[in-house]
Amino acid sequence: MGITDMQEAFYYRECAAAHENSPLGLHYAMFLPTINKQATPEQKKKWLPLAENYKMIGTYAQTELGHGTFIRGLETTATYDPKTKEFILDSPTLTSKKYWPGCLGKTSNHCVVMAQLYTQGKSHGPHMFMVQIRSMEDHSVLPGIEVGVIGNKFGYGTNDNGFLSFDKLRIPRENMLMRYSQVGRIPRENMLMRYSQVSRIPRENMLMRYSQVHEDGTYVKPQNAKLAYGSMVLIRSSIVSDAARGLAQACVISIRYSAVRRQTEAYPGGEEPQILDYQTQQYRLFPLLASAYSLQLAGKYVFNTYLEVNDQIEKGNLESMPELHALSAGLKAFSTYEASAGIEVCRICCGGHGYSQASGLPKIYVDVVPGCTYEGENTVMMLQTARYLMKCYSRAKQGQKLPGFVQYIGQNLNKKSCMSEEVALGCLVMAYEHRAARLVEAAAMRMQSLIQGGKKQHEAWNGSSVQLFWAAKAHCHLFCVKNFVDAIQAKSLSSKTVTVMKSVCQLYGVHGILENLGEFMQDGFFSGEQVGYLQRKMLALFENIRPNAVALVDAFDYPDMVLGSCLGRYDGQVYQALYDYAKSAPMNQTEIHSTYYKHLKPLINPETTSDAMQFAKL
Numbered sequence: 293m294g295i296t297d298m299q300e301a302f303y304y305r306e307c308a309a310a311h312e313n314s315p316l317g318l319h320y321a322m323f324l325p326t327i328n329k330q331a332t333p334e335q336k337k338k339w340l341p342l343a344e345n346y347k348m349i350g351t352y353a354q355t356e357l358g359h360g361t362f363i364r365g366l367e368t369t370a371t372y373d374p375k376t377k378e379f380i381l382d383s384p385t386l387t388s389k390k391y392w393p394g395c396l397g398k399t400s401n402h403c404v405v406m407a408q409l410y411t412q413g414k415s416h417g418p419h420m421f422m423v424q425i426r427s428m429e430d431h432s433v434l435p436g437i438e439v440g441v442i443g444n445k446f447g448y449g450t451n452d453n454g455f456l457s458f459d460k461l462r463i464p465r466e467n468m469l470m471r472y473s474q475v476g477r478i479p480r481e482n483m484l485m486r487y488s489q490v491s492r493i494p495r496e497n498m499l500m501r502y503s504q505v506h507e508d509g510t511y512v513k514p515q516n517a518k519l520a521y522g523s524m525v526l527i528r529s530s531i532v533s534d535a536a537r538g539l540a541q542a543c544v545i546s547i548r549y550s551a552v553r554r555q556t557e558a559y560p561g562g563e564e565p566q567i568l569d570y571q572t573q574q575y576r577l578f579p580l581l582a583s584a585y586s587l588q589l590a591g592k593y594v595f596n597t598y599l600e601v602n603d604q605i606e607k608g609n610l611e612s613m614p615e616l617h618a619l620s621a622g623l624k625a626f627s628t629y630e631a632s633a634g635i636e637v638c639r640i641c642c643g644g645h646g647y648s649q650a651s652g653l654p655k656i657y658v659d660v661v662p663g664c665t666y667e668g669e670n671t672v673m674m675l676q677t678a679r680y681l682m683k684c685y686s687r688a689k690q691g692q693k694l695p696g697f698v699q700y701i702g703q704n705l706n707k708k709s710c711m712s713e714e715v716a717l718g719c720l721v722m723a724y725e726h727r728a729a730r731l732v733e734a735a736a737m738r739m740q741s742l743i744q745g746g747k748k749q750h751e752a753w754n755g756s757s758v759q760l761f762w763a764a765k766a767h768c769h770l771f772c773v774k775n776f777v778d779a780i781q782a783k784s785l786s787s788k789t790v791t792v793m794k795s796v797c798q799l800y801g802v803h804g805i806l807e808n809l810g811e812f813m814q815d816g817f818f819s820g821e822q823v824g825y826l827q828r829k830m831l832a833l834f835e836n837i838r839p840n841a842v843a844l845v846d847a848f849d850y851p852d853m854v855l856g857s858c859l860g861r862y863d864g865q866v867y868q869a870l871y872d873y874a875k876s877a878p879m880n881q882t883e884i885h886s887t888y889y890k891h892l893k894p895l896i897n898p899e900t901t902s903d904a905m906q907f908a909k910l
């Protein structure tokens with residue numbers, strides 16, 4: 293294709309086969325990026341041409357039967373043998389078998405494997421290793437390897453998620469994925485000096501950047517052990533836009549369909565209105581439309597932040613790594629939760645036809661919903677964000693200045709909302725900041741009281757984790773609202789566009805408050821009267837958005853080929869498309885289905901069962 297931008301290539305492939313989940317998905321999404329980000333220049337020189345030309349087809353094999361979230365608990369081992377200068381990969385237990393990696397069962401002939409590194413009798417934690425699992429000549433499985441598919445799943449039918457285990461498989465030392473630090477373009481000897489604390493070894497063997505194993509097995513600690521988690525941060529930063537895309541497509545389908553579908557005469561003898569004119573249909577769909585716009589903006593922000601921070605990391609500056617981790621983990625969870633729930637609401641809003649594969653909605657749902665699990669289970673990711681917020685809170689209490697999006701933490705909470713009938717965007721942002729700051733403080737206070745009450749740190753953490761989750765969710769929600777408001781206020785949009793998009797942004801903020809009212813009212817921040825302003829504003833915004841609803845989904849510009857939906861067609865010819873879809877069903881290619889003779893005929897006409905038996909023998 294010649295497309296160099298990773299995300300652009302991903303969306304180009306998505307256009308060609310929307311939500312089909314390609315058997316090469318992991319090759320593009322994780323295998324290639326891991327080589328690019330975690331391999332040495334020499335390893336990249338050796339592997340990239342093969343991987344980019346599909347000689348090496350790979351996946352990212354980290355999760356095991358017994359562990360997915362707790363990476364430090366992974367059981368696959370990679371033990372260094374200084375005599376042969378090899379790593380011995382082994383799956384010592386049933387639960388250590390790799391399980392779930394996409395494209396593993398039948399497609400890939402290589403994978404990057406996360407294994408516990410052992411050298412000189414000591415464990416050094418999870419590291420990445422390049423492992424060939426099938427012959428590049430005839431695709432046969434190599435000795436010392438067991439690999440296969442894990443069987444049917446909730447969705448992802450076109451992806452051969454697989455299992456994989458090693459029986460003391462030896463791989464060359466050069467296959468440990470560790471890239472030299474790219475601290476600018478410093479001369480090689482400085483590079484060696486920067487990290488190597490023992491004798492020099494030939495650069496081609498130097499396994500640098502994050503950590504290194506010398507020929508004698510000496511291990512050099514990385515600058516930060518979590519640098520090896522870089523591929524996960526990349527995908528988390530990409531998943532936000534992917535979730536937004538799924539929700540936006542579901543909104544296109546359901547809102548276009550709601551403009552075509554007419555149902556139930558509005559009054560005796562009256563015509564049947566478009567279902568999009570029902571206020572309840574607007575109440576369910578328009579906030580999702582607003583959410584789709586908000587998540588698209590959030591996805592752009594977090595991916596651009598990833599690129600900026602990763603550029604710094606490549607130069608050896610790890611300062612912003614914690615903030616990127618907290619942002620990408622939290623938004624990955626927040627966006628996939630919102631998108632999955634929203635796509636399901638879009639499906640339900642389409643009635644029976646929404647339940648047909650012809651609507652395109654089930655395929656979008658089963659493609660987006662696993663995003664709540666893979667790349668870090670959502671609750672766990674929210675708690676990672678909460679961990680960062682707790683650190684920010686204690687820094688704020690010590691009077692330290694906080695970076696970027698967390699400056700609201702530790703603010704004075706003794707204030708009331710400025711909300712008026714107008715529902716200004718600034719008052720919306722203030723409300724979300726107050727809610728998040730209050731929940732962060734409440735979680736911190738809970739932790740503190742448990743520890744003061746004698747609980748150990750980990751007990752206090754677990755005993756506060758529901759409130760920590762609430763705080764992280766509120767933080768992510770604030771991010772999305774404020775990012776949306778900033779985009780509206782910063783954009784040099786035409787006045788008409790600003791008016792329309794301001795209503796969409798207002799609806800996103802207002803609806804979010806009304807759906808989480810307890811958290812906004814618990815400390816009296818809002819009065820009952822102000823809640824009334826919000827409720828009336830929401831209904832007024834539905835009327836305001838209605839005339840532009842179809843234009844707002846058309847603006848996403850997804851072609852019919854990508855939507856794959858009889859309900860969301862641009863030309864609105866829904867019923868003809870549904871009928872054609874039904875007629876083309878394989879079961880309709882014969883008037884009487886073959887199972888009639890074997891199963892129905894003996895019931896309906898038992899006297900002629902012999903005919904059935906004859907047929908059954910066919």
Ligand SMILES: CCCCC/C=C\C/C=C\C/C=C\CCCCC(=O)SCCNC(=O)CCNC(=O)[C@H](O)C(C)(C)COP(=O)(O)OP(=O)(O)OC[C@H]1O[C@@H](n2cnc3c(N)ncnc32)[C@H](O)[C@@H]1OP(=O)(O)O
Pocket residue numbers: 298299302317318320321322352354355360361362363364394518519521522524525527530531534613614617665666667668669672676679680
């Ligand atoms: C081509 C373009 C891409 C487009 C793709 C678009 C959309 C996607 C579409 C399809 C998807 C494609 C592929 C997806 C397939 C799915 C692939 C997978 O699922 S791969 C496996 C994913 N697995 C995980 O994510 C595991 C999740 N678990 C963890 O990350 C960790 O175990 C943990 C939960 C973070 C806990 O780790 P640990 O116990 O070591 O850490 P803590 O003790 O909690 O914290 C220690 C310390 O480290 C910091 N930290 C943790 N992680 C990171 C990180 N990634 N980066 C930076 N820092 C990190 C943490 O904050 C703590 O710091 P401190 O508080 O200062 O001590």
Ligand SMILES: Cc1cc2nc3c(=O)[nH]c(=O)nc-3n(C[C@H](O)[C@H](O)[C@H](O)COP(=O)(O)OP(=O)(O)OC[C@H]3O[C@@H](n4cnc5c(N)ncnc54)[C@H](O)[C@@H]3O)c2cc1C
Pocket residue numbers: 318351352353354355358359360361362391392393394448453662665666667668669670671672675
């Ligand atoms: C479609 C799909 C594709 C995948 N592709 C890949 C792939 O290509 N490569 C790969 O390596 N993996 C892949 N995975 C695996 C995926 O990364 C893991 O499933 C995910 O990391 C979650 O881990 P787990 O399944 O062990 O769940 P667990 O960690 O067992 O989670 C189960 C429950 O326990 C809770 N829990 C766990 N730990 C904590 C904690 N510390 N605090 C609070 N609650 C906790 C979770 O919130 C969750 O509710 C894929 C999974 C799916 C569904």
